[in-house]
Amino acid sequence: MQSKVAAYITCYQDQESANRCIQAIESQSFKVRAIYILDNSKKPLLLNNNSKLLLIHHYPNNIGIAEGLVKALEWAIAQEYDFLWTFDQDSLPAKNCLENLFEIYNKLSLEYGDKIGIIAPTAIDQKTGEVIQGTVFVGDQFIGCKHNNNVDFYECDSPITSGSLISITAAKTVDPPRAELFIDGIDLDYGLRLRQQGFHNLIVTTATMYHNFGNPIKVKLCQRDMTIHQYSSLRNYYINRNHTYLETRYAQGLCRVTSCGRRIKYLLRRIVTILLFEPEEKTLKVWACLLGTFHGFQGKLGKTWC
Incomplete structure (x- = not known):
């Protein structure tokens, strides 16, 4: 039975990037059933809804990435989705990205059961071509997790938010992202808390996503x-x-x-x-x-x- 997946995008003042992200999600070989949009722009963006998948929520007061993610996870739980695929507006997943994520997830679920928290693609900076690293917390700091292209996947504490496929089963067991962080560091905190509860957070090398990183x-x-x-x-x-x-x-x-x-x-x-x-x-x-x-x-x- 195919998993029930919704996507989520945080939008802010960039209609062109948002529409490109929507199109990339709609073009996936593995189809999502809805795209939850949180638009923090002062005026509503004109977003392409040709597929009728968009559920647009406008917050001109800008509630931030963190609270938007909280709302999207609450909605996904209430609608009984299996996964929420989260994005910043300036990310573009490859056409087979979601399919490749599930290929690894299905293999590992036999070993890990329901203890996979986040499974994420390899994020590549569009401007530099460099891999944007996930992180691990070591002693007194978050440090980059060295990318290993010689394996199908590797573990980290915290993949970046954009591209993360979050298990709703896992999301039900931990406190939601901290809305008071507003922007930046939400992924570090949420991923690490999932790890502390015994969940595995994975980066898949065969799944790719292009992202604007600063x-x-x-x-x-x-x-x-x-x-x-x-x-x-x-x-x-x-x-x-x-x-x-x-x-x-x-x-x-x-x-x-x-x-x-x-x-x-x-x-x-x-x-x-x-x-x-x-x-x-x-x-x-x-x-x-x-x-x-x-x-x-x-x-x-x-x-x-x-």
Whole structure:
């Protein structure tokens, strides 16, 4: 019996990207039964609903990615779906992506039973061609999980949100994503909590998805070629706040102290990067990083940067 799958997309102010994502989902060789859209744009986007699969919910006050995911999971549970396939609007899954995810899921379900929490594709940055890594939490920080193309799949604590196929059976057993994170770090927290409850989170190498990951630029620093990502002030604030909050709370014992040190080191490195390479709003972006880190240590969450 084929699994009952719905897709979910968070949309914000980018009609073209949203419609491309919708088309990519509709074109899958394994068909979804509905696409739950959360549109955080000030004015409703004009979205193509040729297949009549779209269920559009407009929130002009922008409730964020985290609360949108909470609402979509609640809906999927109420509608008795088996899986929710979650997306950012700027992602494009390959045509056989979902089919390949289920091919691995069906093989592993014999071994893991109902203990698969998330099964996700290999996410590739459209601008750099590099694999966007899932993460594992080690001691006092989240670190990238090295991609291994020589296997069909590998485990991590937290795949990125976009492309994640979330088991509704698993979603029923853990608290939903933290709405107060708003944006950034939602995947880190939710994936790790699933792992702590004994679920397996997997990245499938045969399933691919293209994703826009920040705004990467090539720079030279101390005679080294580097790729850095440019972010808006809003993103700088939430990245610093949420990662500081999550890492210092998940760390245990002495690792809490070293985690605080790592977050301050990251803050200083980010400030230097902004001052050297950002073309505009340097002062505002530095302030966003400082305030975000301070609020992260404080535990002040919610939609606090507008």
